[in-house]
Amino acid sequence: MTERLYYSDSHLTEFDASVVSLGEADGARLGVVLDRTAFYPTGGGQPFDTGTLAGARVVECVDREDDGVLHVVEGARAESFAVGDRVHGRVDWQRRLEHMQQHTGQHILSQALFRLFDAPTRSFRMMERVCEVDVELRDPSDEKIERAVDLANRVIWEDREVRAHSATPEEAARLPLRKDSAREGELRVIEIENFDFSPCGGTHAHRTGEVGVIVARSWERAKGMTRIEFAAGIRAVADYRLANRAAREAAALFSVGREEAAQHAARLAEENKRLARRVRALEEIAARVEAEELLAEAAEGGAALDDEAARDDPARGGARIVARVFDNRDAESLRRLASAVASHAGAVALLGSREGGEARLVFARAKGAPGDMSALMREACAIVEGRGGGRAEMAQGGGRNVARLAEAVSAAARGLGGGGA
Ligand SMILES: [Zn+2]
Structure with missing residues (x-):
């Protein structure tokens, strides 16, 4: 059993622990289980943390439920681990922050969609660069999704407090939970001040302001639901840079402003079709x-x-x-x-x-x-x-x-x- 330090403090990046057991993880790499850890293992749509353990690289963390958190360690010092060793752990903060921003952002966006359109979120995935939610949103449109994004950003900029509660099933039943939990017994409930209550085991920001900003990239109908691709905080900025560069490069081809580039490209494509027809006739x-x-x-x-x-x-x-x-x-x-x-x-x-x-x-x-x-x-x-x-x-x-x-x-x-x- 591992004490999961990230439950009580999502901003803890350094800790000391004892090695409880060692084993092989996918062949060549070493798996280390500690008595306590600040490393978050993959779960609930949120990927694992990375960092170092006694100077060796932690490349993955796997949730072994009652058997604790398995830290997959790589690097020269991996051989030198022994059961009972005291080790110092360090979590990569930039990666953790990025994940917390997406995760907390998702709680806020999901509640915004629920409030505005009575549209519950059915699943959430954090991918390499962006995230997506599958939402039961009927008649989706750019306008609807932008309204939800606007509400989410208002809540972010109001810098509301984010609290983690431990609730018994009876207590949880009295809370206005946005979604039911499949878990039995004690429940971890994340509250966003005057906005959202959701059962969740992930890591979250202390205040909504930490999320920074949330943007919707695109949406599509998928499996009878509306799949919305979004990005928050660090990822929103990275995505803006990519999109801005692409738009500016396209605009430079036509020597116009960024906003007019699509219109010019459409006109050019139309002209190209007409010319192709003309060329065919001449040929x-x-x-x-x-x-x-x-x-x-x-x-x-x-x-x-x-x-x-x-x-x-x-x-x-x-x-x-x-x-x-x-x-x-x-x-x-x-x-x-x-x-x-x-x-x-x-x-x-x-x-x-x-x-x-x-x-x-x-x-x-x-x-x-x-x-x-x-x-x-x-x-x-x-x-x-x-x-x-x-x-x-x-x-x-x-x-x-x-x-x-x-x-x-x-x-x-x-x-x-x-x-x-
Ligand atoms: Zn969460």
Whole structure:
């Protein structure tokens, strides 16, 4: 059994105690149980304290209920602990204060939500940088939550006293407790002067002023409740710095004030959407023009592959073939051009692109034009050491052997005429 000094004095950071037992904690580290401690172990939504014990680092504290508080110790002097030793403990005050601010802040915010909207808090979690409560708040809105935050801050700035009482179940039953306790027997009740009574085993500020300030970061509906993310005191300031820096960086991009940055970003996003639509329309036009040029060249025998025999093969049934390899043309652009070529009667597009160290291929043909694009694509992809496929009229693929891309396109062109040469 460990006497828990933090119950009677949440501001105690230094104490002397005797080692009661030693054991291993998660393998390599040492677990130390003392007859008394000021270290708070994880519980009630509040994380453990850290600090030092006889100069060794306390990296975690675990509540073993009736078996006391287990201090997980790390560092050179850990081996030198022995049962019966007198040791000096020191709790990291900054971490403890930060936790007390969140915890006490939560009591105040929860009571504010309860008073204003009859909305009880069902759970509380303290995370790495922020905290959250799940509240039975119906029809949540920014306005409602800000009203609760305003009331909470008024109570903080009135610097009311925070008292810890020990109450029998009968005494507790007479108190206006905000929530019921699952515990049996003697109950620890935290009172915030003329505001809130809650059963709680955590560490709290002496006065509400110590909490400093409370802010709500965001809220969302979760599991049928309203989940509110908040920060108090030290965490509220740290969060303000982060948010302020982000807002200023965004504002600097537009050379405007911090408050106008979101509006500018929204306008820019809208403009970007409009431009993207315009670019797409222009690309369609460009693809049509380019397709016509390529088809004209193919008809003169200039652009098609240097393969007279294949070109004059009557088996092609007068098909006009555009076989080309481009540099740095993305898949979308290649597809668009292939479709534009294939929109001409009797036309076939066999296109390739070297892009980012990859070979890309798109084959397409007009309805009624000869050739199975999917079959040709599989053969071409074997040459560039990749994979592809599609339908008889349109197929796509690619591979890693960029050096053999032109060869793959030539093979497809021959395959069209010669029946798979
Ligand atoms: Zn509490």
